Amino acid sequence: MSSLETLALFVREDVRDTVRERQFHLLVGIFALLAALMTYAADRSASATGGEAELIPSLVPIVAMLTPLLALGFFASTLVEKRTTGALKVVLGLPISRGTAVLGTFVGRTIVICTAVVASFLLALALATVLNVTVDPVRFVAVTAVLALLGTTFTALAVAISAIVRTTTRATATAFGVFVLFFFGLWAQLPTALLYVRHGFSFPETTPGWVDVVAALNPVAAYTNLLAGLYPDLNSGAFVTPPSEPAVYERPAFALAVLVGWIVLAIGVGYRRFRATDI
Numbered sequence: 001m002s003s004l005e006t007l008a009l010f011v012r013e014d015v016r017d018t019v020r021e022r023q024f025h026l027l028v029g030i031f032a033l034l035a036a037l038m039t040y041a042a043d044r045s046a047s048a049t050g051g052e053a054e055l056i057p058s059l060v061p062i063v064a065m066l067t068p069l070l071a072l073g074f075f076a077s078t079l080v081e082k083r084t085t086g087a088l089k090v091v092l093g094l095p096i097s098r099g100t101a102v103l104g105t106f107v108g109r110t111i112v113i114c115t116a117v118v119a120s121f122l123l124a125l126a127l128a129t130v131l132n133v134t135v136d137p138v139r140f141v142a143v144t145a146v147l148a149l150l151g152t153t154f155t156a157l158a159v160a161i162s163a164i165v166r167t168t169t170r171a172t173a174t175a176f177g178v179f180v181l182f183f184f185g186l187w188a189q190l191p192t193a194l195l196y197v198r199h200g201f202s203f204p205e206t207t208p209g210w211v212d213v214v215a216a217l218n219p220v221a222a223y224t225n226l227l228a229g230l231y232p233d234l235n236s237g238a239f240v241t242p243p244s245e246p247a248v249y250e251r252p253a254f255a256l257a258v259l260v261g262w263i264v265l266a267i268g269v270g271y272r273r274f275r276a277t278d279i
């Protein structure tokens with residue numbers, strides 16, 4: 001069996017694990033329920049005002065907040081849980097490498113989170129055709145893809161956490177810390193705090209340009225910049241304000257590279273630490 005066939009087999013079994021453990025059903029159910037509620041709320045609001053509501057602005061804020069949170073919450077203990085139960089030792093006793101375990105887990109969980117996001121949007125689309133809610137098909141496809149990419153990025157971070165830590169408690173705590181760090185803007189405060197300490201606990205007269213570059217490396221900021229570059233009128237649903245006049249590192253192309261970079265970096269670091277860890 002080739003390495004690609006082994007990876008495909010691992011991915012299939014990993015997705016089946018989420019089905020057996022009801023994670024898949026729960027994720028799809030949460031996203032679908034909220035999408036249905038937001039679509040209905042948009043219709044009621046339009047009916048009350050006599051106007052016409054659009055589907056995407058109603059969905060983006062809640063889905064954008066839930067996707068990183070649920071990806072981290074559901075997937076951060078994936079590998080470490082198998083390690084503590086001994087299931088991982090059995091898996092690695094087969095002709096399956098540690099790299100396949102990490103990459104296969106990432107691909108499998110990415111399929112699950114992306115399916116949940118896409119399914120919720122399709123349900124909302126079906127409801128929108130019945131209710132008084134308009135849908136821009138181009139915007140619908142583009143925003144769905146951006147949110148799926150956001151989910152993929154945080155799935156990579158969750159799998160990396162699970163590959164590095166040794167207990168489910170640490171995995172949960174680390175996942176929560178990562179969500180707070182990125183989603184609530186604490187990442188942007190780190191370089192400012194470093195400058196404050198380096199200048200004798202006082203702020204310098206001018207702020208170096210690299211501070212803003214570091215802030216743009218936040219995956220949530222990158223998602224916000226990507227969405228704002230495509231559709232400036234949309235609320236990203238993140239506590240990061242898109243710039244009115246974006247610099248090069250705040251434009252969609254750079255933001256897309258940042259998100260892809262986080263995926264590659266997270267899986268690479270997670271695999272390297274996982275390879276050196278005793279099971």
